[in-house]
Amino acid sequence: MIHLTLYTTLGCHLCEALEHWLGRLAGVEVRLSRVEISDDEALMARYGVRIPVLADASGNELDRGFEPERLAAWLGERGWLDEAAWRAAREGEEGRSAPRGAEMRGGRRYLSPAGKR
Template sequence: MIRLRLYTTLGCHLCEQLEAVLATLCAERYRLERVEISGDDELVACYGVRIPVLVDEAGQELDRGMDPGRLAAWLSARGWLDEAAWRQLQEQLSGESAPKTAKGATLRGGRRYLG
């Protein structure tokens, strides 16, 4: 099992986004230790403007890791990326597999197209 550490703070929506994408893209079982930085001035100085920061067991960091592409590359470099899940997420993000809406319209990128 992989052990990861996430430097975060209460109410960080970017951290929540990273956790959701990590759960989707990581092919290995992992244990995530969340480290709250707000109560420690040193942690705030180190991570405050870079959260979310994901750290592997070797101490390698991915700061501002909420971007799915950067997270996928970080996981891939370690052999932990679920390639099929990544392809599916890329399709969803690009709108290629957008769900159909009523009367033949399609939804892509939050916009509805007719025909």
């Protein structure tokens, strides 16, 4: 399991798109922590025009992760990309892969790879 942080704000449709793609493309279970930037002036200054920003446990950040190509490359660099899901997404075979779900545990959202619910 990997832990990722999503810097976001309420009603961010791009953040929702990033979560959608993360759920489809991650080949490992993901624990996703959401950080609301509007509650903190420093976070607003840092991320206000960049959200959604996804960060790994080492602090490496990804801007514009709602773009599937950018997210796939970022996940791939870390060995977390589901290559088959990425191929299917690029080929437009969305309906053929099993849908991925999310569940809440302890106030945190967990995304599971297909078949590992």
